[in-house]
Amino acid sequence: MKPFDVVILGAGIVGSACAYECALAGMRVAVVEPAVPAGAASAAGMGHLVVMDDSEAQLALSHFSRELWRELREALPQTVEYEECGTLWVAADAEEMEEVLAKQQRYANSGIASEMLDERALLEAEPGLRHGLAGGLRVPQDGVIYPPTAAGYFLSVAQQRGAQLIQGKRPVRAAEGEVVFEDGSRLSAGWIVIATGTDTSLCPWLKIQPRKGHLVITDRYPGVVRHQLVELGYLKSAHSVSTDSVAFNVQPRKTGQLLIGSSRQYGELKRKADPEMLRRMLDRAVEYMPSLKQLSVVRVWTGFRAATPDKLPLIGPTPDSTVLVAMGFEGLGITNAPGAAKLVLHHLTGAAVPMDPMAFLPSRVARAEAVHA
Amino acid sequence: MRDGTAVNAAMIGLIVNGEALQVRRGSTVAAALLNAATACRISESGEPRTAVCGMGVCFECRATVDGIAQQRTCQMECRDGMVVETQR
Amino acid sequence: MKHSFDIVVVGAGPAGLAAATAVAEAGRRVAVLDENPRVGGQIWRASLSKVARDRSKERAVARFEASGAKLFSGHQIVDGDAAGALESWVAATQSLETFSFERLILATGARERFLPFPGWTLPGVFGAGGLQALVRSGYDIRGKRVVVVGTGPLLLAVAAHLKQDGARVVLVAEQAPLSQLMQFGLSLITRPGKIVQGLSLRAQLANAQYRTGCWPVAALGDGTVTGVRLSDGSRTWTEACDLLACGFHLVPNTELATLLGCEVGDHGVVVDADQQTSVASVYCVGETTAIAGVDAALLQGRIAGLAAAGRASEARTLHMQRDAERSFGRRMDRAFALRKEMLTLAMPDTIVCRCEDVRFSQISQAAAPGNGWTNAKLQTRCGMGPCQGRICGPALNALFGWKNTSVRAPLFPLPIAALCSSPLATDDATTLVTQEN
Structure with a gap:
């Protein structure tokens, strides 16, 4: 008998959530992490739990996932810093207010609470915003977490259920129920789940591109910002496929610190922060919230989102019947991790999920040459 | 006095948490706060903190100076009429 | 604002001043950037208080001022590229300034090492x-x-100064055992000047106790320190005090060197005989290379200044003396090594x-094998x-062996x-103008 039912490659938020679900389902689980758990995109991201409505499938997955987070919150340790601060989508002008209306309709159709704000109500909700904005949409049940400790929680629950964390070993091959490591050692399992974020070395046929982002964190300024603030133009930024873009995106942390984003760049692989991109991003933030200017920046860093051509993650089986992937979450890996783990479990055990799993199958964007593999 | 201006050339007047305070010209704000036995900030678990390293490294001496929060007071010389607010 | 110099020195302590002086005297255009006002x-x-005149400082500063080197005080370095540019933040003018250079000399000094103990x-x-x-x-x-x-x-020097400033120094507690210090003392016979320094500090302390082989177990007090519990390994006792000064030797400020890609070893930035780092355009001097005191810093500064100005050979005569000061530093490290x-x-x-x-406890839980500071x-x-991490980093290095x-x-x-884009936004500027009117 194989020593593990499932081996999960990657202990980021997605791999950790998969380990959690599989261990709760009674499987014998191994998690492989060559570096530090939740040390890549999971550590670099904001930790915004948000329902995104840019496609039916995304709406279904992010709504489902956000509700899973809400169910978990009693169990999450304090260090996860879960806070249901809500998202406030900010509309700059009348055109964006029309989008607010459409957005509220889409949310309402899915049973998601949201509330339209006019200019006055917007400034009451967030006094730091500049005057002259058109209004906004408050989505009160969206929230914020600190992702590394959330991943740590998933891993520790899985470990309590017998899951094994294999750290410091780099897998170089994953096929036919066997993982081969750099040092030549092997591990066999019924299934392999690849959850290695932007690293597609084990599944090069996947069309995943790293998409660089910048983030800034400030010193502590409690109360300066109350909601996760996102400009409606964010969707334009997130959806532009070719050009570099920035959007106003500010998050209040439970610590009183502010996280300020966001930027998106393709074809840029250097870790170092790009002063020009940073300038554009912060100019945008200050344009919406002039009072940010005096706040002290404690750190600046970059990270890489795993972007797919159609903005949806790749979750499910591959041509190798023993190998599944859970990759390509772009900017929604933190939000979507619990839902993705349920989808993985669905593919492994047939457990029900409240959405169409077909929408996320990797085969939809696999390169033609992979067909021969 | 109340407006935080100096009484003589060797001294400087500032306002700390609404109270007038006289300090020697050339003093840093951190030193002024220590002389006034005033903590600079309250830590994450609620402890009062004062300057520790005296050289701009430890960030324990942060306070609001002239309306700007989170300034390292050990690196700032007092100016006449300066307004300092500490976390309380 | 953009500035251009042949050579830029970071840090206006003894090492940086000596380096800049040497560069300027060799006829090259040099800037010294320092975060402090003076x-x-x-x-x-x-x-501000009365201190004894320090003739070596007066000499060094006078020579620096006469040298033609340009001083930029209040400049905090926030970014840099070994290819030839530094960025500094100037709080007084709320502006970022750029300095381009051909060669860079780092003299970023050291800071105190802190070790956590209850009440610190x-x-x-x-x-x-x-x-x-x-x-x-x-x-x-x-x-x-x-x-x-x-x-x-530093403990004795600080105690002596505090006493001059009117404090009642009750006790100086040095953790190193006397036997270890004696070996250091003996090795100082080759450096008589420093023995005199030490003795005079000791004499200035007069009634204060200087005890070796004892250390703080806890700082006591509710809201403010009122005493310290000490131990010598066999007994513990309490000393009442109003202020507790603690320092566990020094650690070099290597952050800028690390950012620029210079190799950093266990004692500081790694340099060759000309004080050149692993990055050819960057030199490093003083405590940043290893804790060795002001005499080493002055020599290293001069050597690096001459080398960076293309006159390395003129500095060769100083190498032996510099090496002796360095080995003094190494002996000092051994003498004041931390007991377990x-x-x-x-x-x-x-x-x-x-x-x-x-x-x-939170940190030790996260300190599983294979997991570092990250x-x-x-x-x-x-x-x-x-x-x-400037304060807890060196402590974590001592406690867990972690490196940042x-x-x-x-x-x-x-x-x-x-x-x-515009540090001073137009609305601020408008307000200022209006007020002046």
Whole structure:
């Protein structure tokens, strides 16, 4: 008998959530992490739990996932810093207010609470915003977490259920129920789940591109910002496929610190922060919230989102019947991790999920040459 | 006095948490706060903190100076009429 | 604002001043950038209180001022590229300035090492050098009872200065055992000048006790320090005090060197005989290369200045003397090596990271095999505050052997405005103009 039912490659938020679900389902689980758990995109991201409505499938997955987070919150340790601060989508002008209306309709159709704000109500909700904005949409049940400790929680629950964390070993091959490591050692399992974020070395046929982002964190300024603030133009930024873009995106942390984003760049692989991109991003933030200017920046860093051509993650089986992937979450890996783990479990055990799993199958964007593999 | 201006050339007047305070010209704000036995900030678990390293490294001496929060007071010389607010 | 120089020196302490002086005297255009309002660095820090004249400082500063080197005070370096540019933040003008250079000399000095022990976060507990710096900048400690604890030659010097400034120094507690210090003392016979220095410090302390082989177990007090519990390994006792100054020797400030890609070893930035780092355009001098004191710093500064100005051969005569000072530093490191008890002072609930109030037990839980500081940072926030690990980092290095490998710009916190297009936005400018009218 194989020593593990499932081996999960990657202990980021997605791999950790998969380990959690599989261990709760009674499987014998191994998690492989060559570096530090939740040390890549999971550590670099904001930790915004948000329902995104840019496609039916995304709406279904992010709504489902956000509700899973809400169910978990009693169990999450304090260090996860879960806070249901809500998202406030900010509309700059009348055109964006029309989008607010459409957005509220889409949310309402899915049973998601949201509330339209006019200019006055917007400034009451967030006094730091500049005057002259058109209004906004408050989505009160969206929230914020600190992702590394959330991943740590998933891993520790899985470990309590017998899951094994294999750290410091780099897998170089994953096929036919066997993982081969750099040092030549092997591990066999019924299934392999690849959850290695932007690293597609084990599944090069996947069309995943790293998409660089910048983030800034400030010193502590409690109360300066109350909601996760996102400009409606964010969707334009997130959806532009070719050009570099920035959007106003500010998050209040439970610590009183502010996280300020966001930027998106393709074809840029250097870790170092790009002063020009940073300038554009912060100019945008200050344009919406002039009072940010005096706040002290404690750190600046970059990270890489795993972007797919159609903005949806790749979750499910591959041509190798023993190998599944859970990759390509772009900017929604933190939000979507619990839902993705349920989808993985669905593919492994047939457990029900409240959405169409077909929408996320990797085969939809696999390169033609992979067909021969 | 109340407006935080100096009484003589060797001294400087500032306002700390609404109270007038006289300090020697050339003093840093951190030193002024220590002389006034005033903590600079309250830590994450609620402890009062004062300057520790005296050289701009430890960030324990942060306070609001002239309306700007989170300034390292050990690196700032007092100016006449300066307004300092500490976390309380 | 953009500036261009042949050579840029970072740090206006003894090493940086000596380097800049040598460069300027060799006819090259040189700028010295320093974050403090005045020259001197930490050891030669200007003072509001009466201090004995320091002739070596006066000589060095006078020669520097006559040399033609240009001084930029109040410049905090926040970013840099070894290919030829540094960025500094100037708080006074709220502006970022750029300095381009052909060669760079780092003289970023050292800071005190802190080791966490119960009560060390109480108000009234200071770094030893920290307390001295605060006194020099106006903190009035007349009549206060001070206990100085920790390790290193700085303790005696600080105690002597605090006494001059009117404090009642009750006790200087040096953790190193007398036997270890005696060996150091014997090795000083080759450096008689330093023995005299030590003896005179000792004499100035007069009634204060200087005890070796004892260390702080806890700082006591409710809201402010009122005493310190000490141990010599066989017994513990309490000394009452109003202020507790603690320092566990020094650690080099290597952040800028790391950002520029220079190799950093266990003692500091790695340099060759000409003080050149692993990055050809960058030299490094003084405590940043290894803790060795002011005499080593002056020599290294001069050697690097000449080398960077293309006159390395003229500095060759100084190499032997410099090497002797360096080995003095190494002997000092051995003499003041931490005893193992210093690494077990923290209790489970002792705060290690003061910025984020992360306690020892949280960190030791995250310290599983294979997990370094990165994991502890992610899971506990230890080292993620505004000091960017400058205080807890050296402690974690001593306690767990962890190294801080992630150094990123900005090296120090700075306002968001500094990273935007127009630091002083038009609305602020308008307000200022209106007020003047």
